[in-house]
Amino acid sequence: MIDHIDKLIIEELSQNSRMTMKKLGEKVHLTGQAAASRVLKLEESGIIEKYTLQVNQAKLNCLVHAFITVKLTNPYHQSFLSFIKNEAHYVLNNYKVSGDGCYLLECRFPSNEVLDQFLVRLNEHANYNLSIVINKQK
Numbered sequence: 001m002i003d004h005i006d007k008l009i010i011e012e013l014s015q016n017s018r019m020t021m022k023k024l025g026e027k028v029h030l031t032g033q034a035a036a037s038r039v040l041k042l043e044e045s046g047i048i049e050k051y052t053l054q055v056n057q058a059k060l061n062c063l064v065h066a067f068i069t070v071k072l073t074n075p076y077h078q079s080f081l082s083f084i085k086n087e088a089h090y091v092l093n094n095y096k097v098s099g100d101g102c103y104l105l106e107c108r109f110p111s112n113e114v115l116d117q118f119l120v121r122l123n124e125h126a127n128y129n130l131s132i133v134i135n136k137q138k
Contacts, residue, residue: 002047005030009038010048017051064109065133068119069101070126077102080125090118101129 002010008028012019021039022032030038042048072080084094084105093106109115122128 002042006038006042006047009035009042013039013048013051064112064115066105066107066109066115067131067133068105068107068122069097069129069131070103070105070122071100071128072102072126083122083125087118087121090114102126 005028009024012024012027019027020032021036024030024039025032025035028035039048070080080103084091084103090107090109091105092108093104095104095106096102097104107115107118109118119128119130
């Protein structure tokens, strides 16, 4: 069971997982050693699974942000999944979903031309609906 301090630790690490344990301790009113001990317990209990990084895709020249709802009629999805694995440099996230489609892809492309080429290849495996991100709301 986690308490208020653990929730504060999770919130702080969600904002900056690279901060030192001393700095984390200051933010949650603990010593650095006590903060490190709590973080270790959160990791060992599986509450904290991993630390990630957020990349500015636009600065990597991936300007087109798209969500693609994939609709498969074949119950065997291996061909599609192999395709997605080979296209991992464009696919940020692949979610298996219920509803209109079978999968929801979050993708980034350097241009509309590259997106179009991806969609042509995707269409060999599945039908899809495309949504382009206009702006991220804060």
